[in-house]
Amino acid sequence: ADVKKIAVIAGDGIGPEVVAETEKVMKRAEExxxxxxxxxxxxxxxxxxxxxxxxxxxxxxxxxxxxDAVLLGAVGGPKWDNNPKELRPETGLLGIRKAxxxxxxxxxxxxxxxLKDASTLKPEVLEGTDLIVVRELTGGIYFGEKFRRxxxxxxxxxxxxxxxxxxxxxxxxxxxxIAQKRRKKLASVDKAxxxxxxxxxxxxxxxxxxxxxxxxxxxxxxDNCAMQLLRRPASFDVIVTENMFGDILSDEAAMLTGSxxxxxxxxxxxxxxxxxxxxxxxxxxxxxxNLANPIATILSLALMFRMTFxxxxxxxxxxxxxxxxxxxxxxxxxxxxxxxxxxxxxxxxDLIVAAM
Amino acid sequence: ADVKKIAVIAGDGIGPEVVAETEKVMKRAEExxxxxxxxxxxxxxxxxxxxxxxxxxxxxxxxxxxxDAVLLGAVGGPKWDNNPKELRPETGLLGIRKAxxxxxxxxxxxxxxxLKDASTLKPEVLEGTDLIVVRELTGGIYFGEKFRRxxxxxxxxxxxxxxxxxxxxxxxxxxxxIAQKRRKKLASVDKAxxxxxxxxxxxxxxxxxxxxxxxxxxxxxxDNCAMQLLRRPASFDVIVTENMFGDILSDEAAMLTGSxxxxxxxxxxxxxxxxxxxxxxxxxxxxxxNLANPIATILSLALMFRMTFxxxxxxxxxxxxxxxxxxxxxxxxxxxxxxxxxxxxxxxxDLIVAAM
Ligand SMILES: CC(C)[C@H](C(=O)O)[C@@H](O)C(=O)O
Ligand SMILES: CC(C)[C@H](C(=O)O)[C@@H](O)C(=O)O
Numbered sequence: 001a002d003v004k005k006i007a008v009i010a011g012d013g014i015g016p017e018v019v020a021e022t023e024k025v026m027k028r029a030e031e032x033x034x035x036x037x038x039x040x041x042x043x044x045x046x047x048x049x050x051x052x053x054x055x056x057x058x059x060x061x062x063x064x065x066x067x068d069a070v071l072l073g074a075v076g077g078p079k080w081d082n083n084p085k086e087l088r089p090e091t092g093l094l095g096i097r098k099a100x101x102x103x104x105x106x107x108x109x110x111x112x113x114x115l116k117d118a119s120t121l122k123p124e125v126l127e128g129t130d131l132i133v134v135r136e137l138t139g140g141i142y143f144g145e146k147f148r149r150x151x152x153x154x155x156x157x158x159x160x161x162x163x164x165x166x167x168x169x170x171x172x173x174x175x176x177x178i179a180q181k182r183r184k185k186l187a188s189v190d191k192a193x194x195x196x197x198x199x200x201x202x203x204x205x206x207x208x209x210x211x212x213x214x215x216x217x218x219x220x221x222x223d224n225c226a227m228q229l230l231r232r233p234a235s236f237d238v239i240v241t242e243n244m245f246g247d248i249l250s251d252e253a254a255m256l257t258g259s260x261x262x263x264x265x266x267x268x269x270x271x272x273x274x275x276x277x278x279x280x281x282x283x284x285x286x287x288x289x290n291l292a293n294p295i296a297t298i299l300s301l302a303l304m305f306r307m308t309f310x311x312x313x314x315x316x317x318x319x320x321x322x323x324x325x326x327x328x329x330x331x332x333x334x335x336x337x338x339x340x341x342x343x344x345x346x347x348x349x350d351l352i353v354a355a356m
Numbered sequence: 357a358d359v360k361k362i363a364v365i366a367g368d369g370i371g372p373e374v375v376a377e378t379e380k381v382m383k384r385a386e387e388x389x390x391x392x393x394x395x396x397x398x399x400x401x402x403x404x405x406x407x408x409x410x411x412x413x414x415x416x417x418x419x420x421x422x423x424d425a426v427l428l429g430a431v432g433g434p435k436w437d438n439n440p441k442e443l444r445p446e447t448g449l450l451g452i453r454k455a456x457x458x459x460x461x462x463x464x465x466x467x468x469x470x471l472k473d474a475s476t477l478k479p480e481v482l483e484g485t486d487l488i489v490v491r492e493l494t495g496g497i498y499f500g501e502k503f504r505r506x507x508x509x510x511x512x513x514x515x516x517x518x519x520x521x522x523x524x525x526x527x528x529x530x531x532x533x534i535a536q537k538r539r540k541k542l543a544s545v546d547k548a549x550x551x552x553x554x555x556x557x558x559x560x561x562x563x564x565x566x567x568x569x570x571x572x573x574x575x576x577x578x579d580n581c582a583m584q585l586l587r588r589p590a591s592f593d594v595i596v597t598e599n600m601f602g603d604i605l606s607d608e609a610a611m612l613t614g615s616x617x618x619x620x621x622x623x624x625x626x627x628x629x630x631x632x633x634x635x636x637x638x639x640x641x642x643x644x645x646n647l648a649n650p651i652a653t654i655l656s657l658a659l660m661f662r663m664t665f666x667x668x669x670x671x672x673x674x675x676x677x678x679x680x681x682x683x684x685x686x687x688x689x690x691x692x693x694x695x696x697x698x699x700x701x702x703x704x705x706d707l708i709v710a711a712m
Binding site for chain 2: 141147148153157160193194197226227247252256
């Protein structure tokens, strides 16, 4: 088979541990299905600040650009939280998204059976929840002009939120296409009663919608969406929205599943290139202690296999192995009911490899 | 006693009905406590569009300005949803906030015992939830410059989000003061890792905080707040945030209580002036049928008595009457378990008046 190049960014906190287990899974997929992967490790985030003086070294960008996909563990931690802007892990995150053209962030929020009780929502409300938030990732207020100026009322800070027609069109088309492969429902979220960018957004959605007649479209105001996610989570299929709203709603959606430690995400650009990472953070408090749950990162690899490489067999095998291991009762500390029986990061990785 | 002037805006949908019951309560407070209120009705929202050709007629503004407080029912409805911007109820809402200088929106989210089960959250998670969102209401992206321009990528829409030091200072001070009278915890919500306005916001909060040493302060990123509200709602006391984040988070907070049909809100300016309204909308589907629940509007009047007039006795009397009536088992359709036993809007109003 042709060799696929994967840039591997372990990052900070528990990142290196969960990525190490995921690399074992990658190797096992080579053995089982005959695929070939070549990995190249790159520094990014806090560790890159410490070792290279910047969260996103040029070398890292080069490695990512020459790869077919990127696997990311986690970045950030309190150590860098009070750094000036250019020396913060988040700045690296925004930079890599822009530099790699990753305009779309897919965050599936699904409920894992074994974690149903971990949700703060009632089980009957959660029943059947399986949605995906498609978040625009390289536009809006995140990337608009920002500045300060003096006024008579003291210093003023300004952020600019801008969207043009093609930026909206590409993400909305992608969302429609994803909906077509799922339950064929799309909720487009905006604040069209207040924002000009939202009015443009809604115009574009309405213009494109007739090209996807099989998809049922609803427009939902962002404040209402924050409520409806709580009231009827199972009624959503695909939610598409702009960068800032997507940041808030995808976290709300992830949390309501109770499965946040198990969720994976994909950030996609043009073509098949993508960056895959767990939804959870770098959890510095448990780093380096063989306590982290590697499942979200392992499932991010499965997502990469499916979306970037079209390796459905390997993706299926990983996903089935994860659910077999969970069904057999194995748990890391974060998802264990009886903490005394919890297994470690490495043991979880090994069990999944063995179950593939 | 001196006469207090109250501007009454019944508005659209169920607005007139719930306001009518609230006016009965107002009269009863005059009889019981010797207060004197003079009311003046004003057109606003959809009905003002229909009758005056604008959602916010000058006369309405004049009536509000000459009053000590405003009572608002509800505005809006599908009838006006596709109107051009100047002819939409929301435009009136934004206009009245700005014109009356209502820079602060207080949205208490409390759980009514009799409605605990109406929440989609587990009762043990909800237990003890009693928080208030203090939302900045006349700044930020709602009121910044908005425009379109042509670019090579097609038309572009732009919204501007701006905050100056004094705008942040006044709302943050108010939030600290509210926290001092409650459980002394303040969560300031921003997106300081991305937005310049949020960085200014956080600087101001940190500069002011030492003046309120008895209040425990935490900074929470908006995406994390959307999650924590779901995970640990009871741990929040006062949440202060900017306009757009406040719109989203206050709706999320209201919905998680399960009591959204019962929640009141206050929009305050300098001094004691305020506009009081229920959190719920105009519910056009049940309008004019004696089906609406007047409790949120009646409790908004209690909030007015307490916050604008300092009439704690009358406010207490109303709040106690509401809980007595609920404890006696009376319910409007929206909160009734057995819908066949539900009572109407007028009956609920009469019962509360009788219980005062
Ligand atoms: C760290 C931060 C800049 C980032 C964002 O807001 O995009 C994060 O919250 C995320 O969702 O990936
Ligand atoms: C109707 C709309 C403009 C308004 C807002 O966003 O402020 C509403 O959602 C609210 O919260 O009062």
